[in-house]
Structures are given as C-alpha cells and as structure tokens.
Amino acid sequence: MLISEVWMQLRKDFTLAGMADFPVIEPCSAEQLVLVLTGFIKEAKCKTTNWDNINYRIDIPSRIDVNSLEADQYAQLIAYRTLLKVWTRKQFKQG
Numbered sequence: 001m002l003i004s005e006v007w008m009q010l011r012k013d014f015t016l017a018g019m020a021d022f023p024v025i026e027p028c029s030a031e032q033l034v035l036v037l038t039g040f041i042k043e044a045k046c047k048t049t050n051w052d053n054i055n056y057r058i059d060i061p062s063r064i065d066v067n068s069l070e071a072d073q074y075a076q077l078i079a080y081r082t083l084l085k086v087w088t089r090k091q092f093k094q095g
Contacts, residue, residue, distance in 0.1 A: 003033055005086045006079065010037070013082070017053040019044060030079070037075035045071070058082055 007026050014022040023040050027033040045051075055066060058081045066074055 002083070002086065003027060003030060005090075006082050007033060009082050009086050010078070013057040014054060017057045018050065019054065034072065034075050034079055037079060038072045041071045041075055041078075054078075059085065 004026060011022050014020075021044075023036050025036060027036050051066065058078055060066060060077065060081060064077070066077070069077065
C-alpha cells in the first residue's frame, strides 16, 4: 500500500514538474519502483527536461549535486525523499 502511495505521489510531482509522460506501470515492490524510475530517468535525461523543477517538487536538498549521481542513485534518492513526504503526511493525518 505504501509503495502505491509513493508511486501516486511521484506521478503527481513529475506531472506538476512538466513531465507528464511518467510510466503507467505501477510497481509492487521498492526494488521494482527504483528500476522503473531509473529507466524513466535515463530516458527523460536525454530530453531537454528541467530537472531543477522536479528536484524542487520532491524537495531534494540543494547541497546534493544530483548531476554527479548515476540514474539508479538519483532514482533511489527520489524514491526515498518521496517516501519521507508520504510518511510525514500520514503521521500528521493520524494526529
């Protein structure tokens, strides 16, 4: 269930960042999520995409040089930051 929520949040963030061609296939595990996200990142980086927009939406700390990361490292970072966002939202909704 949490993977599904993370995936929906990723889809929302990427769409709002101007990347509406986010994959339709919803992963069922964390490993699959990172693999699908890595493939999408590799394909999208070939285009003239503004990655600053997605980094802002996902709240990647500015001290991290995302340009020096491999696609799989960047996918893991994006997945982790999105998980934090989803988890934090869940904690405040319960209280």
